[in-house]
Amino acid sequence: MRAGLRERGWVEGRNLTIDERWGDRDRAAALAAELLQLRPQVLVAQGAMVLGVRNVDSTVPVVFGFSGDPVEAGLAASFARPGGRLTGIAMQSLELVGKRLEILKELMPRLSRVAILANPTHPGEQLELRASRAAADRLGLVVQYLPVTSARDFEIAFPALLRERAEAIVAFPDAMVMSQAQVIAEFSRRHRVPAVSGWSEFADAGNLLTYGPNLRTSWKQAAGVVDRILRGARPADLPVEQPSSFELVINQRAAEALGVSIPAAVALRAERILR
Known part of the structure; x- marks a missing residue:
């Protein structure tokens, strides 16, 4: 500013x-x-x-x-x-929702199940959810929606996504979800479930990647x-x-810990790669 x-x-x-x-x-x-x-x-x-x-x-x-x-x-x-x-x-930016899923699919060609972590009290969350479902349908992905309104809700959401065998996490960016970015990263690494979102601080906190403003x-x-x-x-x-x-930020260290290979075509589009 x-x-x-x-x-x-x-x-x-x-x-x-x-x-x-x-x-x-x-x-x-x-x-x-x-x-x-x-x-x-x-x-x-x-x-x-x-x-x-x-x-x-x-x-x-x-x-x-x-x-x-x-x-x-x-x-x-x-x-x-x-x-x-x-x-x-x-x-x-609703048009970016589908892009995040497309990038995930590029990194994980066999991806079939995605969990969405989102704060339902955040204005516009339902618009983002509808856009996500539409993009997932185009890509042949099954979506599991997990609402979280406080840090405590993650204690319920994480076991639920494991039960449903989610292979990746999409976290809708808002202040509450971002406050748990490191918690999500630790869960992601422990269970080898890659997590993506829309603000670069999410990747800085140890998650796989972000694509957004x-x-x-x-x-x-x-x-x-x-x-x-x-x-x-x-x-x-x-x-x-x-x-x-807009910027694509990739955490290479997280990718290696998760066993995810970053194709050259994706890496070339990145504004930053955290090594």
Whole structure:
């Protein structure tokens, strides 16, 4: 975000001041109230913090980076015309769901059963599930859906996917699931069930691979929305954008531990390979 703002002529200490608060959704409203006392021209909120900020009584525009569906979450009336004081970047990319399954199939040609770990309280999860089922049907895969809403739910989900003989895991990316990325990686390695998701931190935590938005680039993109608001644009008139840059990240160490070979054709498409 800072880098994106600098590229657009906004320099801290010269014509820009950034005040930060960090917390969770439960503290979002209180933290936003603190910031509003400083009379900002725009608030920027990430993830679950957006859901806490949206109902704060204020006219200050909010630019969000949100991993789910902002329309279902009530953040915007539509992607094209948000209609309120919130707009930003929606990180969910349904067209990538099938790509993750296709890559899995390239790595595991005999793959037939896939378990999906997803948080049903996350806005847009059902859209992603439908897209996953459609892609799985095209690839001849059987899908096992395992809802998880807290860390404790993984203690139920893991034995269930073993009982159903899942050969791979697709984890839908949201903050709760990502908080368990290392737990998933440890289970994956122990039982030799490869796991993939959509954010690079999932691969960084020890899982096989990720394919999805480049989050750093997406936040530079969000800086463009902030820039337009600082120059007088109304958030209601600024369409909710989707990421313009995507990345495939492969954890080679995880692949070796899982006994998965990475074909050269897949490796060549990777932005990063963790060795």
